[in-house]
Amino acid sequence: MAEVLMRHALQQQGINAQVVSRGLAAPAGRSPHPFAQATANHFGLPLDPQKRSAPVNLVDFQAATVVLVMDQGHRRDILQRYPQAGGKTFLLRHWNGGHDLADPLHAPETVFREQWPLMQEACTEWATRLLQAGMLAKATPNP
Structure with missing residues (x-):
């Protein structure tokens, strides 16, 4: 869900x-x-039906500008496996109180729906901050 929300937040600010x-x-x-699919549909940002999970790897970290994680446990695991990602790995809610978002994998659908606005707010804030910091830029329109 955070992936589609981040794409949307970037698009809303004209960032490619x-x-x-x-x-x-x-x-x-x-x-x-x-x-997650039902929640995304409910909020009007459907997940790509072709989307499939993939494990993170070193190439992902080398290519990433920023790595956003849901909770401190994920951050700790990443830093143990990929210490070089330390300077660019942050909580998704870093700018929104720094609170963890628990993985709702085994929770009822209501938990997914409760997390959606928290993720949305966090993604919007990250898009704004990355743009302000010059780490991302607005797309230039084609003439």
Whole structure:
């Protein structure tokens, strides 16, 4: 869900940037959780039906400008496996109180829906901050 929300936040600000979602433990090739799909549809930003999970790897970290994670446990795991990602790995809600967002994988759909606005607010804030910091730029229109 955060991937589609970040894409939307960037698009809303006229920023053309690649957004990639990876997992620490997700099995490769799994489709999005049905509750994540239902939640995204409910809020009008459907997930790509062709989206499949993929494990994170060193190349992802080398290519990334910023790595956003849901909770401190994920951040700790990343830093243990990929210490070179330390300076660019942050909580998704870093600018919104720095609170963790628990993985709702085994939770009811209501938890997914409760997390949507929190993720949306965080993605919007990140897009704004990255633009202000000059780490991302607005797309230039074609003449």
